[in-house]
Every structure is written in structure tokens, then in C-alpha cells.
Amino acid sequence: MTEGTIPAALDRAAEHFAGREALVDGEVRLSYAELARRVRQAARFFEGHERVAICSPNTWHWVVAGLGALYAGATLVPVNTRFTARETIDILERARVSALVITGTFLGTDRLADLGSARPGTVLRIPVEGVEEPISGVTEWDALTGLDSDFVSPAEPDGVSDILFTSGTTGRGKGAMSSHRQALSVAGAWADCGGLTEQDRYLVINPFFHSFGYKAGIVAAVLRGATMLPQRTFDVRETLRLIETEHVTVLPGAPTIHQVLLDAPERANHDLSSLRLAVTGAATVPVALVERMQTELSFDTVLTAYGLTEAVVATMSRPGDDAKLVANYTGRATAGFEVKLGEHDEVLLRGPNVMLGYLDDPDATAKAVDTDGWLHTGDVGVLNERGYLKIVDRIKDMYVCGGFNVYPAEIEQVLSRLDGVAESAVVGVPDQRLGEVGKVFVIPRTGSALSTEDVIAHCEGELANYKIPRFVDFVAELPRNLSGKVLKRVLRKENG
Template sequence: MAAEQLPGSIPEAVRRAAERFGSREAVVDGDVRLTYADLLERVRTVARFLVAEGVRPGDRVAVNSPNTHHWLAAALGAQYAGASLVPVNTRFTGPETVDLLRRSGARALVVAGDFLGADRLAAIREAAGPDGLPALRTIVRVPLPGPLEPAEGVHDWPDLDRVAARVPLAEVEARADAVGADDVSDILYTSGTTGRSKGVLSAHRQALAVAAAWAGCGEVAAEDRYLVVNPFFHSFGYKAGILVCLLTGATLLPQAVFDAARTLELIERERVSVLPGAPTIFQTLLHEPARRDRDTASLRLAVTGAATVPQVLVERLRSDLGFETVLTAYGLTEAVVATMCRPGDDAAVVSRTSGRAAAGFEVAIGADGEVLLRGPNVMLGYLDDPEATTKAIDADGWLHTGDVGVLDDAGNLSITDRLKDMYVCGGFNVYPAEVEQVLARLDGVRDVAVVGVPDERLGEVGKAFVVADGELTEDAVLGHCAPRLANYKRPRSVAFVPELPRNASGKVLKRLLGKEKV
């Protein structure tokens, strides 16, 4: 989709999708099936409700709920009303959520009633304490997994129609008309793996442009059926998921909790063609016993990234799951989609690199091998943190990513590691991603991460954390590295663990491995 064809705002994208794809299925969520025309009406209802509750243009609306049709309606409805969306990580504790709500100044909150056995609203209220959340005036509970017990000062999802009826449709249409391309569409908080999370400000034009670039590289079309396992609160699920479908007319199938057997059943029943995810998602699918009994012939496009992608995984996605196209991409909350492979790239390019510049980005390699990005879709800045913004984006407009990488002659970017993950062994820099790529080729290694640990003689040495299938010994792991890696790169010890700790985007939390809390 060319830039000149893009809608000027997300509300305009919702309207245009209803005009272009009105009778096509927009969302399939269990028994709920919505066309694009239906979705527009749901979005308008949420917008009218929010206006009735006093939400003004520029206010922030937080959504703390898993991947369901409610999330789409709430998020798009907030933006339709002229507010900015604040997605909340569903893994956050009560105190973490309260911190985010306070810092964002959220005016309204949409929250799951009961998700994964946790009463999130009760946890939020307890963490808020006697001071409460003064900016927060409106709370809506989503009925998950079922009907809710009445709660004081809370609207339940079925109440929305009644309250929305107080506001004329013309009023929210005027609100939607007034939303500009440069208005703030959303505030996504970084994962906070190295410190307190920061709120990343993006404009409507940026959110739509990166979604269009992702859709273009993946050749997503209205005929596609797109299963979204990636959480909506992350840009991978929201911008490369919801917005991609909105622009292309593809059908979106949200999955609230990843379950390999359930995913395979959905692929077969709903004829899923597009399935992005972190490498661990695909590894789990490949190892699921139920896979042999499921028809996955409809699968067309897999997009992965966020961690080491072994070449053997790319090959197996094609041979064992039947994907025609497997792509890798690179981005971060501050840029979303910076580089991406293209259909036709061979397995070595897809595994070894994250593809070429996309979405109008320039890519350069700066001091210490750091990846630098510049272009119209670099974030507007961090919320209420000009110092951090200036540190991240230099005077020439380059975003300093904190990732280490190299560019090949064709412009393909290879991420070799994070600056913070690099360790020094005997005076030599070691990038764990290189070691992980080698270990991923060893039979029996299902998942692996390497970290630097203290050593009296060498300063730091590598330690491999391995998730193994069947019997695998430390000697076998270390022996596999010996002929394939320089001595300083080879791990000195191995820990076998049942799983690696990861954040919601699939990145391994190496700070936890370093403390051996696995």
C-alpha cells in the first residue's frame, strides 16, 4: 500500500475498511464473527460511550485485557473519540499497572474481569491504596471468562450500548473527523527489561505507515486469515496485527492465550494463512504431538524475530508446517518495523538477517556497532521524559537502538546482539547471539540462551542455558561448540532448564538467567 493511499488517521482507516470490505469478516473470536461493517458499529458504540463518560480529545484510554474482539473495539473506539490508546501489559502486577496508569494520566480504563485466574481490577484498587487514581474517572470490565459479579463504580461491557445512546452519532463522527495525522494515536510502554518502562509516543500517520509497510512486505491481502497470537498490547500484535488487517481487509483471529493444540485446531478449522510470532511459538508448534493430525496446508506467511532465528527453524517452517513464505523482521517499540525480509529471500538470508530497510527508514551502524535508525516513523518521543528522548534520538535525528548489528552489501541487517548482552572474555567481545545460532544446530536443543558470568581469570565466560528434547549432556553441548567457535566464544558451562524466561514479545529475559532465576 503506497503512502499516498493511506488513511489520514486510524478513525479514517476504520471507516474506509467498512466501505471497502463491509461484508467481509473482520474478526473471528470464538462464536463472535464481525464483518467490517459490524466492527465500525462496535467502534462507534465505544466512542459514544467514552464521550458520554466525559473523555475529551487528547485524553488517554488504557486497555488491560487479552486478545479478544473487546480489545479491538475498545482501542479503536478510544481513537475514534479522539483519545490516545494506552495498551497495558496483561502480565503486569497491580503495582506495575497502577504506576503506568498514573504516569499516563489515563482517563478511562478497560480491564478484563478475570483473566488467568486473576481479578485485575481488585489488584489495581489494592495497589492504588488510599490515594487512588485521581485522573481515572471511568472503568469498564470485560466479561472474561464469563458473567461478572456487580462492582461499585464500574461499567460492565454490556452497559456500553445503554450509556452510548446518550450521545448522538453525529458527535462522535465530528470527533473522528477532527483526528489529525500528527495527533498521538497511542502510548506504548517499553518492556522495561533494563529499567523502568518508558511511554513511547506515536502519531496516527506513523502507526498506519509501519502497518502498511509490514503488510506490503508480507503481501497481505483481503483473502488472508490472520491468527494473532502476539499480544495486542505489544506493537507486534497491535500495529503489525490489528492495523494490518484494517488496511488490507484480512480477517483477524485473536488468541487470548497461546496453546499449541488449540492453535493447530484453529489453523485447520478457520483456514489460517498468516501466523506471525516469536521463534518459541513456532518451535512449540513443531514439537506439538497433535500437529501430525492437523491440516496446515492453508498456511502461507510466517513472520518471526525478537530472538535468534536458527536456519533450521526457517527450513522446518517450510517443510513441516507448509509455509510458502517465512520472513524475519526487526523493530522496537520506538520504531515498530525498521527492516524486513521479502518474499523470495532464501533460508540463509531469512535466518542470518532481519532484511532490508522498510517503512521509510534509513539504517546505519554507529559507534560500537550500534544500529541507528532515522526516518519519518521514529517515535515522537518518550512521554514526559525529554532527557531520555534526547539521549535516544540525537541531534541528527538518528534513533540509538542499543542493538549491535552489521549490514551486508545488499543492505540486509543482521542483529548480532544487544549492547547490554555483550560480554568480554579475556579481552575479546562475545556476542551471545552468534553462539546461540551455533548451538541451535545441535540435535536435541529446543531452545537456548547464552549469558556472560563472572570468571576470576578471564573476567567473564559464557554459560549456556539449554531447553533440551530428550537426553543431552553438558559434554555434548560443549563438544559441539569446540570445532565451530573460537575458544573465547565457547561456553564454559551448561545449565539445563525446563524453559527460558521471556517477556511478552518473546525476548529472553537474560537478566533473570544471569541470576539463575529460571
């Protein structure tokens, strides 16, 4: 086994924490020794595959399959479960995925059926909502239990461990590639800042398809021997129940999650005293929220962090930082990163954990990472005298809805295919619950009878739910500069 890989980290955990609970999901309780055994069975299934995609909610199956793909030496390609079939197929094709792990029916939608003939040649189906009808050419999850678990991982530290897709200002996703060494480094830095240990019980609400759930979740837990408790979807009653019955100690998540917990009428009926660590970010964090998290949710430590798919975690608060500092700043550099401000105070990052590059896109890579190795984030920031970073604006038009990045250009491209739309512009507008939601300004074609319902319905058929605009405004014209470019800052100012 080669050191410096995620499989090697799992093997160490299986040795050092063999009998400790690694994974708890409903009636399923796996020790680290049992988790490692099941992962090696999954690796046997994925043997010979170069890239393996997973499209599933947070369950114990995702952990076993994801680590199994990495153990087999394959590159892991997580797929956002909120994507439509069109968006999913685009990623599967561009990443040249040969094996897919996917849930059947989940939340009333059969994601496997929606792919039709576009599915890869090898498919492993996860049973999330009961027994599914057999499908020719599809392997059911239970088939893994009969496979040989004697497997030696061929993974290498500098091999590509994962490709995480992120949208760009052009509206088309780019696949950010990282190595095993980098994934371990950022996860280890996150764990160090939070003081994660084998005594911790980590409720993972952040989706595994996101770096926050995968690297700061699964990989961080494996490194420290913590117990993972995946939650499929955020349900405040279930979250409160799990915190009390499973003695959860670590609960990261977007500010929205903690706000909902605080406001839940049922909260007073649950013992939440086990909570010790919260890590949040992805949106503005009010000082009052941090203070309430500490006093009313009994967190000893509340931290904020800043990162992006191309760097995962770049800055992070430290235990002992006061509530005002935690709320207003995203912490200081971690995981070997340097942070500085470039032109227009753009946040620039440099270090060993900047992505290897975008999949099959050297031009986009060169635009993102300059010749001196600085990653241009597109965010505008301020650094205080202690090196703490505050994000104050975005150079790009991206906004954050419920913790997920939304890129207006992608929505505008979808709307360009709707009959009756002459032009559209999308901006993020404030929302008390989700942070920001989309508002679209539509210039209708002459004679069009287009309605708000038409616009929303079209988006629902083409986009993940967090990308769907909540508001539609029909206008005769849009504010523009002298070159004709739409002035989105004017739209945001008028609707802020």
C-alpha cells in the same frame, strides 16, 4: 473524517469490505461494517477522555475498545497483561490515564480488584471468564450496545495515537509516543512486505499490548481488510484447531511458537495447508527452523523482521529471500527507514516513523534520538552489501525471553529491596524453548540465610512472569572492571 488516521482507515475498510469477516473470536463473528458500528459505540463511551488504557488478553473486546479509544480521538495506552498491580498502577499514573478497559478475572487473577482504589475514574470491564459481580462505578461491557453509533472522529494524522511503554536500562519504563500517520505507515509497510490482502485470515497470537500484535496485527489487518482471529493465550492444541477450522493463512510469532507447533504430537492430525505467511523475529532464528516451517508447516513465505517500540518495524525480509538469508538477517530497511552503523557498530535508524519522543522525558528522548534524527538502538549489527541487517550483540544488557524484552536493571532494583541481598547482577542465559531466561547472581549479606526459593518468591510478587529469573547463584563476589562496574559480559560468557 480526516484522512491519514486509524479511524479513517477503519471507515474505508467498513466501506470496501463491509460484508467480509473482520473479527472472529469463538462464537463472535463481526463483519467490517459491524466492527465499525461497535467501534463508534465505544468511541461514544470514551468521548472526552484524553488517554485510555487497556489491560486485557487478546479478545474481540480489545480490538473494539482499542479502535474505539482511537476513534474518540484519545491516545491509546496498552498495558502488559503480565504486569503486576504495582507495575500497572505505575503506568496508569504516569500516563495520567482517565479511562481504563480491563478484564476482571483472567487466569485465576482478578486484575481489576488488584488495582483497588488506584483505578481511574472511568472503568469498562471486559467479561473474559464469565459473569462478574457488579462493582459500583464500573461499567460492564454490555452497556456499550445501547450507545449511539453516530460518531465523527476528531482524530488528526499528527495527533498522538498511542503510548507504548518499554523498559530502559535504568529499569523504569519509558512511554514511546507515535502518531496516527506513523502507526499507519509502519503497519502498511509490514502488510506490503507480507502481501497481506482481504483474502487473508490472520491468527493474532502476539499480544495486542505489544506493537507486533497491535500495529502489525490490528492496524495492518484493518488496512488490508484481513480477518483477525485473536488468541487469548498460546495453546498449541487450540492453535492447531483454529488453523484447520478457520483456514488461517497468516501466523506471525516468536520462533518459540513455531518450534512448539512443529514439535506438537497432534500436528499430524490437523490440516495446516491453508498457511501461507509467517513472520518471526525477536530472537535468533535457526536456518533449520525456517526450512522446517516451509516444508512441514506448509508456509509459502517465512519472513523475519527487526524493530523496537521506538520504531516498530525498521527492517524486514522480502518474499523470495532464501532460508539462510531469512534466518541470519532481519531483512532490509522498510517503512521509510534509513539504517546505518554508528560507533561500536551500533544500529542507528532514521526516518519519518521514529517515535515522536518519550512521554514527559525530554532528556531520555535526546539521548535516544540525536540532533540529526538518528535513533540509537543499543543493538550491535552488521550490514551486508544488499543492505540486509544482522543483529549480532546488544550494547545494553537487555535479553529476550519468549519474545519479550527483559531489562536486568529492573530485576536488580526489585532484588535490592529483598532483605538479605547485598548486591545482585542479572544476565540472560540460553534456553532451548524461550531463547533466553534470567540468571541472577546474588551476593548475600553477612549472616543471611537467604535461599533460592526466597529470591524467586520475592520476584514473583513484584515482576511479570517473563522477568522472573529461572536460576539463582549465590556468590562471594562479582567480576568487575577497574571502576567497580560489574562485567556482565564475563557472567554471560561463563554461563553461555
